Amino acid sequence: MRHEALGRVNDRIEIVGHHVYPGYLVRGSKMTVMIEAGINILGPTYYEGITGILGSFHDLDAVLVTHGHYDHLGALPYLKKRSPGLKAGGFHTVEALLQKEKVIKNMNFLSAELVDYFPQLVREDISPGELAIEAVTFEYSLKEGDSIDLGDLTIHVYETPGHTRDHLSFYIPEMGLLFPGEALGNPIIELPGEVKVEFLSSFSEYLNSIEKLMRLRGDVTMMAMSHLYYYDGEDIQGFFDKTYNSTIRYGNLIEEYLDRADGDIERACSIMVKREYDEKGTVYQERNAYISNVTAQVNAVAMSRD
Numbered sequence: 001m002r003h004e005a006l007g008r009v010n011d012r013i014e015i016v017g018h019h020v021y022p023g024y025l026v027r028g029s030k031m032t033v034m035i036e037a038g039i040n041i042l043g044p045t046y047y048e049g050i051t052g053i054l055g056s057f058h059d060l061d062a063v064l065v066t067h068g069h070y071d072h073l074g075a076l077p078y079l080k081k082r083s084p085g086l087k088a089g090g091f092h093t094v095e096a097l098l099q100k101e102k103v104i105k106n107m108n109f110l111s112a113e114l115v116d117y118f119p120q121l122v123r124e125d126i127s128p129g130e131l132a133i134e135a136v137t138f139e140y141s142l143k144e145g146d147s148i149d150l151g152d153l154t155i156h157v158y159e160t161p162g163h164t165r166d167h168l169s170f171y172i173p174e175m176g177l178l179f180p181g182e183a184l185g186n187p188i189i190e191l192p193g194e195v196k197v198e199f200l201s202s203f204s205e206y207l208n209s210i211e212k213l214m215r216l217r218g219d220v221t222m223m224a225m226s227h228l229y230y231y232d233g234e235d236i237q238g239f240f241d242k243t244y245n246s247t248i249r250y251g252n253l254i255e256e257y258l259d260r261a262d263g264d265i266e267r268a269c270s271i272m273v274k275r276e277y278d279e280k281g282t283v284y285q286e287r288n289a290y291i292s293n294v295t296a297q298v299n300a301v302a303m304s305r306d
Helices: 040-054 076-082 101-114 203-214 234-260 265-279 287-305
Strands: 002-004 013-018 021-027 032-035 062-064 087-091 140-142 147-149 154-159 168-172 177-181 222-225 229-232
Touching (some): 062 076, 234 265
Parallel strands (some): 087 140, 177 222
Antiparallel strands (some): 002 229, 021 032
């Protein structure tokens, strides 16, 4: 079954923030962590939600992020300033990424753009400067095979590149709980039976990452997506199948556009945008964002041909 990603899931899992950018609070017997840190303007909402659940924000031990995109770590600097002892974890390159002035500037620009889409989340009592994305220390530098002991629960780390090079997924075997990040694509609100394919850095690695996570499918009883929903029951297996098949189909579609353009990437992107976005009108994404993603995706498929 598909559930909106917000509120209480069970006595171990509660979701704070906003269903588009959920923060998954996982409580073990020794440690409590949050998976994902969404967009920066949600910082106060996460803070208040966590405080309300735990009684004190200082009882949150760590925040783990799946990858270095602004809508997955945006609130992390705000949250770390609220509690100096709060630890952060992610792939080992994410901390270095946040040291780059150009990256930080772009993340804050993109964050500011989101204000128009979520005006209800803007807090008049908190200045934009308090919410700005900035460099933070990552106490957990994570890689394939690492694990984090929460006491009676263990978070296992899987490297799942393809959406980005620094992408991780997390799995808690004691609960059969998988946090795939965007390694399995994303749900689509308007098309419940479809999956949005999300490879940006590498098509082949993205497909390999899907196959890696599919090897867990027999044990997964809950799949917590980084956007919109979490799944349980038969819908989990259906999502695995949909994301794999959708990725193959989408890769083949891009191949067709590359063939039509005689391998010219820029021309293939132009043709694809005109046909898939402008003419069909079935892509539920802002046009400039779509163009940016398509350009990365066509490049990724073209690279896989070499």
